[in-house]
Amino acid sequence: MEVDALTIVLTIAIAVVFALIQFNKSEPDIHPLLLEQQASVAPLRGEKESAVHRAKSVPAGSILVKAPLERIKTLYDVWQNGLEANPTGRCLMYMLQNQFSYVTESYEHVDKRIAGFGTGFITETNLKPGTETPVGIYAPYSQESFIAQQAFYRYGFVAVPIHDLRSSELLIEIANQTKMKAIVVAQKALPLLLQSLKDCSSIKTIFVAAIYISEEQKRIATQHGARILKFAEVEYNGCVGTLEAVKPEPSDIAMINFNTKSTSLSKGVVLTHANLVAAMTGFTGSLPGAKKFTSKDRLLSHFTNGDVIGTWMTSAMIFAGGSIVFPSGLMKNVLHDSQATTPTIFASTPIILEKIHEALDTTYGAGSSFKKAFASKLALLDAGRVTTTSLWDFIGLGEVRSRLGGKVRLVVTTNPTKPETLKYIRAAMGIHVMTTYGRTETSGIVTSRNMFDYSNDAHLGAPVSCNEVKLVDDPEGRYTSNDQPNPRGEILVRGPNVMKGYFKKPNATAVSLDSDGWFHTGEWGSFNGNGTLEVLGKRKKVKTDKGVSSPAHEEPKE
Template identity: 75%
Template structure:
């Protein structure tokens, strides 16, 4: 049977048209009606208060989300369950000594490192597990700091991350408040740390992450009765005869977090294992079914060791048996790190996402093909569709997406991220973005924006499943819960993710946590008709007597 040229041309034309229709269909990713009410709201409210808002997954009358299963109640349990999924599978990826290449570690190998370091920690320092002993972390978020934190969970110690690696006064302030005896520090901070030891008399051991410790540094530490130990040696020495785990209880402290870069009356937020597991659980529950994490997922996070979001994001990936990438830590390498490791989940700060947008726009934004492709993808986004399979993804935007490795399916960030940055990522790269709002006192999460809510509004999303949220009238700002069209006032949060209190500051704790368990955030917000929260700024502080020092309380 002969086929003439006209038939062939018509067949190709029909195929092209059908393909174009398929790849550029404008049906929304989720029906708009599903976004009209995103929270469960109480039908009644008290005088001077808004209605209480919850996640739709935990309506009023049902218990708030606390844990993913009966087996997982602590961060130690998270590691045990996740590592059992694929013990020989990749757990971590990290840069090889500042070279442009990455190596990896399996769950089995990493477990030996964790047990080895924890064992040496106990034997070398004499610290007693299960005594809520604080141990400082003065380092970037690296594979070593990850091993240290997991060892603290395994042997029931308390992590004290120190955010600013260059602020000697902050280090001294935190060390003296917590009376920490042991500090894990990167070798890069030794020039700052060693002179500070004379003002931190409680510190007796510094465990140094790095290859080399000089004799001069050892001698300088010895002048203050402090010994320097190498992190790598401790991992190796303890692994030969590891001590059995000393499992924490859910209500045991996991972290004292001084979420600040300033000194003077810094407040340490006490977070328990139960707090952090609740935050992780609620975030997992907020993900749509097809987007749940699996052991095929890989997380690249740019949050610092002091950001609580890094703890529960990492926990969420571990619980699924996935892997974690530790970036080089240099802003100029952000795109290279992602290309080299091909993550599927990218967790990053607003500043870094905005820098990525600027870099890509500078490289590709002037081309006519890109502009036409972006305009077409933006039109799809306006019709509530994020995709990587449109015609323009194949002929105009493929290289743009590849700059993050080509496999990223989800970006998680925090408020405030610029609306046009989020729009750029969704349209140009075809990647879903979830923006979260939280406080250190709430384990880093309160609300999470619906993955399919692509509107350019300032709303922060609805409450996640571990907490409930309400507003109360605020006289200083003039905001009232009776305001029209939306109630306004101070944001209050209650749930298992809310902190135990401020370390050795009962006055500050009682001022922030009321008798009914509500945390008074000091931030102002408004509830929209669809149940989502908008942030309106900080509450004006009343002139009161300063919180007394730790020694006076």
């Protein structure tokens, strides 16, 4: 039977109309009822306390989540899982110095580098593996700092990230507190380190991620009883006859984190392997099943070595056998880095996301087609839908999405991020966003906002599955658990992600970590009717080992 031209045209037209209806349907991504109660709330509560809130997956009476699998107990186990899952797959992507081309390395190759640097490190320093010896990492987020950190996990050393590369005072105080005997340093931070060596007498070996080290720099190091070695040479030499791993225990210290942006040193937070594995598990558990990380995912993160979120985000990607991008570190290259590497997961700070929003809005915001497309996508967002398949995604917003590489499916950030920026990412770019709240003392995570909660409410989401949260009354009566319409008080957190304590500060530890294992955050909060947490501010200062200071409060980074 012959089909005339009119029939063909009508069939195509019907198909197009049907497709447009499907693409532009306004059915929400999640049933609204599922957002009305996002936490599990204990039926009983203590005197002058709110009810304990948990993730819905771990109600009262059940055990908080510690690890993704029974056999995964340390960060060394996390690496081994990724290696076994994707041995020949892409693991690292990083830019060569002074070039705009990216190098890629497989899990098998990176594993050899980790063992090589670890072996070379032990040979050059004569430090004994498995002794929890602190080692500094005075370098930005890079392939060298990643290799070093993984090597320390493999051989039982403790990573001490120092993320402020401008303050000699912080460097000196951290080095002297921990009595570190070795440090990995970026080339740009080497001059400041050398200037500080006279006050850092414990440092004897410096591993520099650099192509060139001058004779003058070597002379200065020698003058202060230290040696300078090239990171790459130590790694290369160690690849011959690598040492067997000295597997850490879950209770072993993995990191001492002095996370501060001021000129005064904050307390060193002691985090174990178990703490950081629990934080990674809590985050991945908050991802919907279809959105979990896989070996096909690629993470581009702007969180530094000093941000614990960077550790568990990277660990989550490694566990899945996915790949990690190390960006150039320059704000002007943020979009270029993403376009060149096409990540699927984009983890970044609020300020960087807001600058991306500002730059894209300046470029595209005045166009009439963009305005129409954005307005239509905002309407879909208000109806509870984030999509990249609407008609407007094809004719008005495709180029906007491509500025992050075109493949980003999830943005992970912290609070506070401006609502306008979150709307822009979800509507104009069609990308889901998860915002998290945490403290360094809780391994960087306490709550996570539901990926499908697109409301403008200021809440921080519900507790993740590795910890529980409650509020306690203010002794002066400012906030109480009986407040209406919602209970208020100081935020307390308990779970396997909560720190071991503050480094060599038992008094400060006792102030912040009570006998029942609850960490007192020093921040006021409120539980909303749907079980989510909102931060209201910070407590008054309390006494610690060094006198009077804020109880570990910092601008939310983790």
